[in-house]
Amino acid sequence: AKLQAAVVLNPGYSSMPPIFNLCLNWKGEKTNSNDDNIRAMESEVNVCYKELCGPRPGYQLLTNQLQRLCVVLDVYLETESHDTSVEGPKEFPQEKMCLRLVR
Known part of the structure; x- marks a missing residue:
């Protein structure tokens, strides 16, 4: 899996947040317009x-x-790659646990 992130940084970065645009190449190309x-x-x-x-x-x-972004990509790959109809090792095993304490 390869994640490409285009990041827009405003000249006033400390007061304006960066904006991310993502493209994931894994089992086809996935962007915000198709996934x-x-x-x-x-x-x-x-x-x-x-x-x-x-x-x-x-x-x-x-x-x-x-x-x-690394955390959400990890969660996505671990959950999306789970296919119970396929035998053998998974491409992205669920070895890690990502906790989100507050939202």
């Missing part, structure tokens, strides 16, 4: 950015957005 899950991932980092701001607003937002 609801990609749209949900973009929403998680673009719309819910306020909960990702650190103690000093603006300075940790981009790294926190990238970290959240």
Whole structure:
């Protein structure tokens, strides 16, 4: 799986959040126009950015957005690749547990 993220940074980055546009190449090309899950991932980092701001607003937002993107991609790949009709090892095993304590 390969995730491409185009990130738009406003010149006033510390006061304006970065905007992510995603394209996942895995079992075909998936974007926000043809996959609801990609749209949900973009929403998680673009719309819910306020909960990702650190103690000093603006300075940790981009790294926190990238970290959240890694978590949601991991969850997506683990859940989407689960097919009970196929025997053998899964492409993305469910070894990790991602907890979200508050929303």
